[in-house]
Amino acid sequence: MKLSYYVFLAAVIVLLIAGSLQAGDKELLGAGATFPYPLYSKMFDAYHKQYNVKVNYQAIGSGGGIKQVKSRTVDFGGTDAFMSDKDLKDLANPILHVPVCLGAVVVTYSLPGGPVLNFTPGVLADIYLGKIEKWNDERLAEINPGIDLPDMTIIVVHRSDGSGTTFIFSDYLSKISAEWEKEVGRGKSLNWPAGLGAKGNPGVAGLVKQLPGSIGYVELIYSLQNKMPVGLIRNKAGNYIQPSMEGVSLAARIDLPEDTRVSITDTDAEMGYPISGFTWLIFYQEQNYGGRALDQAESLISLVWWAIHDGQGFAEPLHYVPLPESAVKKAENIVRSVVYDGERVLSE
Numbered sequence: 189m190k191l192s193y194y195v196f197l198a199a200v201i202v203l204l205i206a207g208s209l210q211a212g213d214k215e216l217l218g219a220g221a222t223f224p225y226p227l228y229s230k231m232f233d234a235y236h237k238q239y240n241v242k243v244n245y246q247a248i249g250s251g252g253g254i255k256q257v258k259s260r261t262v263d264f265g266g267t268d269a270f271m272s273d274k275d276l277k278d279l280a281n282p283i284l285h286v287p288v289c290l291g292a293v294v295v296t297y298s299l300p301g302g303p304v305l306n307f308t309p310g311v312l313a314d315i316y317l318g319k320i321e322k323w324n325d326e327r328l329a330e331i332n333p334g335i336d337l338p339d340m341t342i343i344v345v346h347r348s349d350g351s352g353t354t355f356i357f358s359d360y361l362s363k364i365s366a367e368w369e370k371e372v373g374r375g376k377s378l379n380w381p382a383g384l385g386a387k388g389n390p391g392v393a394g395l396v397k398q399l400p401g402s403i404g405y406v407e408l409i410y411s412l413q414n415k416m417p418v419g420l421i422r423n424k425a426g427n428y429i430q431p432s433m434e435g436v437s438l439a440a441r442i443d444l445p446e447d448t449r450v451s452i453t454d455t456d457a458e459m460g461y462p463i464s465g466f467t468w469l470i471f472y473q474e475q476n477y478g479g480r481a482l483d484q485a486e487s488l489i490s491l492v493w494w495a496i497h498d499g500q501g502f503a504e505p506l507h508y509v510p511l512p513e514s515a516v517k518k519a520e521n522i523v524r525s526v527v528y529d530g531e532r533v534l535s536e
Contacts, residue, residue, distance in 0.1 A: 216488055218245040220253020220266030221352045222388040223291060223407045224467045227506050228266065231499045239494075241487055249388060251350015251376040257283060257470055260478050263488050264471040268352025269376050270449035271470070281477060284526070285468040286519050287448045288495050290440050290509040292431040293356045293463040294411050295419040297403040298396050299323065300338060302417040306331045306428050309364035309454075309462075312421070315403060316344055316361065317368060318382030323401065331422075338401075345395050345404035348385030350376040356465040357405045360453035405463075409507050423462040424454055435461030436509045448518050466515075469495065476529040489526055489533045496520065 225247040232243035253265030314320045324337040347354045362369040386395040389410045396404040420428040439455035475485035496519045500510040
């Protein structure tokens, strides 16, 4: 009787171990951008419930996501800053960019009463260059008539980590300010002329909310979640535009390149929001690397295909913009190009 019990117990343990190993095979690892994290969190949870594939995504910033893909420690990365031709040219195994959605980088701040302020491109650049130091500066007062701006020091808040949100914001500033482009430039990590650093979109939003007189830039959903005011930005057409899904959609109406790596900041659209951007999932085109199994590659490609189709339904409720039809078509072509040992992973 006693022996039978131990035989039964051993059998149960073996089954549990086998089950856990099988479950472990159905897990994908990702890391990167915080910009789309609220959306990815919702999407990946829904995908897990529907297909029993766990997606473990760490929101560590776009720079970290790119590094982890290049070091092959994750199945995919997330980035709001597309890799440059220089970054890609020396790779024996190409890294692909698949857009998932679009979003708005907004200017948020902490002022008494939470007024909605206007910002011109020049004023915004000079605040981040440290040239406008007070909220009641005459240049701010001129574009915000009727608002009693306080005599408070402006505390600039920026990202401290490698960030695609920073890339979008600095790409915009580089387009509208020759001084910014010369002195600071665009990139995921910058030598900031002024201010305090915080990690991730949540860190910037949290710091701005805590510090009276501060100003920062975050993805729209983070300002909404924290009930923080956002500024209206004057676009190229001269209109002050509130960040919205409609304004981002208008900015995205462009001829998208086949690889989808494109900047849409400083849009020509009359009512387009000028600090908009795509966010991408990135991964290797040839999936047979480092002992990687075919079924792992198939799981990744199934997830990405779902994200650019069924997963788009989760975007609007979280204030992200779903992919335009033209972007979906080009994303499909990119996913179809993925191979395992030279053979296409996605069957037609």
